[in-house]
Amino acid sequence: MRLVIGIGNTLRGDDGIGVAIAQQLAAQHSAPNLHVITCHQLTPELIGLISQAEQVIFIDASVQQPLGSVQAVPLRVEAAKELSAHHTTPSALLLAAKVLYGAQPCSTLIAVGAQHFSYGEQFSAPVAAALPRAAKLALTLLNMPTARSGDLH
Amino acid sequence: MTKEITINPVTRIEGHGKITIYLAEDGSVSDAKFHVTQLRGFEKFAEGRPFHEMPSLMARICGICPVSHLIASAKACDALLGVRIPPVAAALRRVMNLAQLAQSHALSFFYLSAPDLLLGMDSDPAQRNLFGMLSANPQLARDGVTLRQNGQQIIELLGGKRIHPGWVVPGGVAEPLSAEKRDQILAMLPNAIAITQQAIHWFKEQLPRFAEEISAFANFPTLHMGMVDRRGNLETYDGYLRIVDAEGNVVEDRMTPEDYLDLIEEAAEPHSFLKSPYYKPRGYVDGMLRVGPLSRLLAANQISTPLANAALQDFRQIPERQSSFYFHLARLIEILYAWEEIQRVLNLPDILSEHVRAHAEPNAFEGVGISEAPRGTLMHHYKIDKHGLITYVNLIIATGHNNLAMNAGVKQVAQRFVRGDRLTEGMLNRVEAVIRTFDPCLSCSTHAVGQMPLHVQLLAPNGEVLDEIAR
Numbered sequence: 001m002r003l004v005i006g007i008g009n010t011l012r013g014d015d016g017i018g019v020a021i022a023q024q025l026a027a028q029h030s031a032p033n034l035h036v037i038t039c040h041q042l043t044p045e046l047i048g049l050i051s052q053a054e055q056v057i058f059i060d061a062s063v064q065q066p067l068g069s070v071q072a073v074p075l076r077v078e079a080a081k082e083l084s085a086h087h088t089t090p091s092a093l094l095l096a097a098k099v100l101y102g103a104q105p106c107s108t109l110i111a112v113g114a115q116h117f118s119y120g121e122q123f124s125a126p127v128a129a130a131l132p133r134a135a136k137l138a139l140t141l142l143n144m145p146t147a148r149s150g151d152l153h
Numbered sequence: 154m155t156k157e158i159t160i161n162p163v164t165r166i167e168g169h170g171k172i173t174i175y176l177a178e179d180g181s182v183s184d185a186k187f188h189v190t191q192l193r194g195f196e197k198f199a200e201g202r203p204f205h206e207m208p209s210l211m212a213r214i215c216g217i218c219p220v221s222h223l224i225a226s227a228k229a230c231d232a233l234l235g236v237r238i239p240p241v242a243a244a245l246r247r248v249m250n251l252a253q254l255a256q257s258h259a260l261s262f263f264y265l266s267a268p269d270l271l272l273g274m275d276s277d278p279a280q281r282n283l284f285g286m287l288s289a290n291p292q293l294a295r296d297g298v299t300l301r302q303n304g305q306q307i308i309e310l311l312g313g314k315r316i317h318p319g320w321v322v323p324g325g326v327a328e329p330l331s332a333e334k335r336d337q338i339l340a341m342l343p344n345a346i347a348i349t350q351q352a353i354h355w356f357k358e359q360l361p362r363f364a365e366e367i368s369a370f371a372n373f374p375t376l377h378m379g380m381v382d383r384r385g386n387l388e389t390y391d392g393y394l395r396i397v398d399a400e401g402n403v404v405e406d407r408m409t410p411e412d413y414l415d416l417i418e419e420a421a422e423p424h425s426f427l428k429s430p431y432y433k434p435r436g437y438v439d440g441m442l443r444v445g446p447l448s449r450l451l452a453a454n455q456i457s458t459p460l461a462n463a464a465l466q467d468f469r470q471i472p473e474r475q476s477s478f479y480f481h482l483a484r485l486i487e488i489l490y491a492w493e494e495i496q497r498v499l500n501l502p503d504i505l506s507e508h509v510r511a512h513a514e515p516n517a518f519e520g521v522g523i524s525e526a527p528r529g530t531l532m533h534h535y536k537i538d539k540h541g542l543i544t545y546v547n548l549i550i551a552t553g554h555n556n557l558a559m560n561a562g563v564k565q566v567a568q569r570f571v572r573g574d575r576l577t578e579g580m581l582n583r584v585e586a587v588i589r590t591f592d593p594c595l596s597c598s599t600h601a602v603g604q605m606p607l608h609v610q611l612l613a614p615n616g617e618v619l620d621e622i623a624r
């Protein structure tokens with residue numbers, strides 16, 4: 001199974017970009033072993049699902065990079081710091097999946113630079129423009145064709 | 154000189170809390186208070202909204218137990234419609250409420266409290282977390298992941314998504330259950346039941362290590378409230394309110410949702426935004442109540458499912474079962490009940506019926522909906538105008554019912570474990586842990602956002618802050 005996890009709050013502006021990208025992937029691309037989920041934040045029960053995947057792509061907004069930029073960051077379990085019941089990091093979940101189930105899926109974080117988190121379902125223009133690029137990057141990482149969707153460029 | 158300890162924020166609970174411990178001149182604890190420091194105001198901003206939006210709006214109170222609010226809200230809306238919802242719709246709502254109860258209890262036990270139970274109250278706080286638990290007992294951690302995942306999956310299968318599903322609606326549910334989904338859920342249950350039984354066994358093995366905590370963790374007589382069915386058995390979706398005293402004598406029985414104002418009055422205290430409901434006939438504060446898994450088990454005659462009932466009968470043999478430390482065991486017994494009851498309901502012959510919603514215009518200007526949330530009895534009370542717009546909302550949340558008992562519990566633990574001249578992290582952890590036994594959900598009870606760090610302050614008689622811990 002290849003697993004895509006879109007993370008974010010769709011009611012807080014740019015924070016919802018991870019969810020939007022994941023939803024676009026799910027709507028426009030299907031593959032027998034592709035599983036796409038979305039969540040407000042990462043929680044420990046995802047460990048079970050992650051442990052069953054051969055590849056995991058997390059998609060999230062990031063305040064640590066320029067607005068509208070898209071980066072693919074390989075994830076390492078060594079970076080894990082804290083595993084909380086409410087909010088945790090991709091690396092922490094990957095470490096838990098390794099310790100509990102011996103699973104070591106190939107894992108990447110696609111991060112979209114974001115800055116506008118006020119109430120609303122609209123993305124800022126740079127983040128909206130980043131959506132197709134981030135979706136295309138996800139498809140490339142998943143080794144899926146990118147030309148099927150007309151709006152990906 | 155009085156001294157004061159503050160724990161702020163309280164960790165591994167749902168929301169944000171603060172504890173203040175007041176020391177007397179001799180360094181002993183004179184008082185302790187649990188403060189809830191946020192206000193969200195759902196009761197006010199729902200005013201003016203169309204009543205049929207209420208289940209979806211109220212579910213936004215909490216990301217942990219949205220289903221509980223959905224259920225209570227939908228029941229209040231059923232009362233506004235004046236309809237009796239189709240039996241299959243009630244059965245399906247019951248399944249979702251039980252799945253919610255199981256996944257929330259699994260979160261509380263395996264993720265929030267198991268680090269203390271497994272590693273000990275005095276263990277290194279850097280290890281006393283989920284990572285520490287993964288190393289110390291990976292099987293326990295795997296079991297927690299599985300049980301919570303099972304509960305979430307059932308909610309998702311029924312409601313379309315794990316958090317904030319819109320499937321529960323006034324008059325019933327939006328979609329019938331498919332045979333495929335029923336079979337998917339049923340397939341999970343045997344393993345879930347086996348895991349839960351193992352967890353009960355594991356917890357009982359740990360008990361000898363926690364004799365002191367059992368004796369001091371909110372271990373005092375109070376009233377207990379919970380729903381029961383017409384036979385007096387444990388009920389979580391639709392039953393009667395029952396209140397028992399510490400000796401198990403029934404104080405109130407067969408009370409309906411509409412009777413709640415005869416039973417419960419709410420007090421406001423200056424140190425907290427969390428209201429303090431109490432049993433009205435006994436007054437404030439003699440009417441101190443507890444609700445939630447421990448209270449439900451103490452209030453019910455029996456459990457209708459065999460394995461959970463056997464566990465209940467064992468629980469009844471425990472002399473100190475009034476101790477809030479046993480909330481943990483009660484939680485596990487209720488998880489077992491949830492799986493068994495889901496199994497029973499999904500095997501009902503008409504469970505796939507497509508008649509799952511009653512349609513009507515409002516037929517009443519006032520409606521009350523009560524259900525058992527994971528943390529206890531949840532009450533939603535609405536009034537509408539002739540246009541169906543909300544004019545009044547009163548929400549009494551499980552964590553609120555427990556507020557007086559949590560404060561008394563913090564004081565009891567602080568008096569047992571905290572000495573002003575020798576503060577240790579382990580002492581303060583116990584003060585936090587007594588709160589954690591109640592599994593308070595402050596997101597719900599203050600109608601607060603997010604997770605709950607805790608702030609503990611130690612105060613001198615003159616108000617001087619002598620020490621504080623914030624996590």
